[in-house]
Amino acid sequence: xxxxxxxxxxxxxxxxxxEMAPDGKSWAITLRKGVKFHEKWGEFTAKxxxxxxxxxxxxxxxxxxxxxxxxxxxxxxxxxxxxVAKQVEQGVEIIDDYTVVxxxxxxxxxxxxxxxANADLVMESKxxxxxGGKELYGQKVVGTGPFEFVERKVGSHVLYKRVxxxxxxxxxxxxxxxxxxxEGVTRLATLLAEEVHISDVDRTLQKDAAAKxxxxxxxxxxxxxxxxFFGGLYFATPDKLDPKVPFVKKEVxxxxxxxxxxxxxxxxxxxxxxxxxxxxxxxxxxxxPSGRASGTLSGISASRTCxxxxxxxxxxxxxxxxxxxxxxxxxxxxxxxGCRSK
Numbered sequence: 541x542x543x544x545x546x547x548x549x550x551x552x553x554x555x556x557x558x559e560m561a562p563d564g565k566s567w568a569i570t571l572r573k574g575v576k577f578h579e580k581w582g583e584f585t586a587k588x589x590x591x592x593x594x595x596x597x598x599x600x601x602x603x604x605x606x607x608x609x610x611x612x613x614x615x616x617x618x619x620x621x622x623x624v625a626k627q628v629e630q631g632v633e634i635i636d637d638y639t640v641v642x643x644x645x646x647x648x649x650x651x652x653x654x655x656x657a658n659a660d661l662v663m664e665s666k667x668x669x670x671x672g673g674k675e676l677y678g679q680k681v682v683g684t685g686p687f688e689f690v691e692r693k694v695g696s697h698v699l700y701k702r703v704x705x706x707x708x709x710x711x712x713x714x715x716x717x718x719x720x721x722x723e724g725v726t727r728l729a730t731l732l733a734e735e736v737h738i739s740d741v742d743r744t745l746q747k748d749a750a751a752k753x754x755x756x757x758x759x760x761x762x763x764x765x766x767x768x769f770f771g772g773l774y775f776a777t778p779d780k781l782d783p784k785v786p787f788v789k790k791e792v793x794x795x796x797x798x799x800x801x802x803x804x805x806x807x808x809x810x811x812x813x814x815x816x817x818x819x820x821x822x823x824x825x826x827x828x829p830s831g832r833a834s835g836t837l838s839g840i841s842a843s844r845t846c847x848x849x850x851x852x853x854x855x856x857x858x859x860x861x862x863x864x865x866x867x868x869x870x871x872x873x874x875x876x877x878g879c880r881s882k
Contacts, residue, residue, distance in 0.1 A: 541656045548761045550656055553708070554584060554663060554684065558655070564647030569655070571638040575707060578688045581665040586640045590632040591666040598624050605660050612644045612651075686711050695720055743811060 542553040550558075557570035575584040595601065597609050598621055610616070613631040615624055633641040644651065655661060665682055681689040686708055687700035697719045702711040721727045724742035731739040732752050741749050786792045806814050 543657050565644045567642040569640050577665045578682045581668045585637040586634040587666045589640050592663050593632050594628045614645045687716050
């Protein structure tokens with residue numbers, strides 16, 4: 541399911557309906573009919589959903605959400621590929637081509653989040669896997685989205701082309717290119733020169749960007765969320781909680797929460813350009829040239845290529861020297877985007 545950009549609500553995309561059983565352990569998902577994979581790999585069906593769960597839970601998987609899916613399917617770290625396939629077959633029941641039921645090992649009311657665009661359960665063609673396995677998958681990415689993969693050059697760029705008459709919407713741009721540019725100054729320069737349309741802007745360069753006509757526009761939904769987790773705080777059933785761990789006691793967690801100076805964190809780490817949202821700290825990230833503060837790219841000509849530059853590093857956990865051990869922040873090291881419309 542997708543995410544509505546203004547409200548953050550889940551909206552139908554590949555899944556058109558989802559329903560949780562009263563016990564919270566089973567979820568019935570109804571799939572959209574008629575969705576085609578790129579390169580004529582057939583229609584997207586329930587078998588592709590089960591295959592996606594197999595891929596994310598197999599022993600070699602290093603995807604972010606693998607640790608979420610494995611226990612839900614009853615899969616252990618030492619399980620073989622054959623054991624994983626058996627557990628996934630039991631955990632993802634195929635009712636028909638357009639209906640699947642997830643049978644989870646524990647109640648998971650937040651399960652829909654991990655089926656949404658916020659997570660990384662990638663839908664890939666089971667037929668394509670059967671035809672060539674990992675070797676064929678390694679050649680290129682084949683999905684169902686409005687942009688189709690063209691090429692990837694390591695350390696340089698990834699290029700996509702639009703899919704005309706896509707079931708969601710035909711994109712405005714004929715091509716979409718992501719470039720990896722390590723130097724922040726170079727990224728800003730290419731943005732200001734209109735060589736690219738969207739780019740990360742380092743915090744130290746934001747004044748320069750503003751002086752050149754860029755304007756910070758606060759996002760409607762959280763753009764980047766910084767999360768701090770103390771060791772030992774994991775989802776577990778009551779019978780598996782260790783009473784010797786201090787964090788098990790609610791009063792200890794409440795005391796820790798009250799002891800955290802959120803304003804100091806926001807001011808010292810995030811330059812005070814953020815807002816508190818419960819236990820979350822969110823950051824405004826969209827920057828547009830003055831006079832075009834619309835939050836969209838409608839000003840870019842549909843006949844041109846839309847190019848995006850990003851720092852050459854994945855999203856990962858990092859730790860500053862002044863943050864105590866056990867307190868980490870999974871986030872990107874850049875904070876704001878710059879957009880220039882044509």
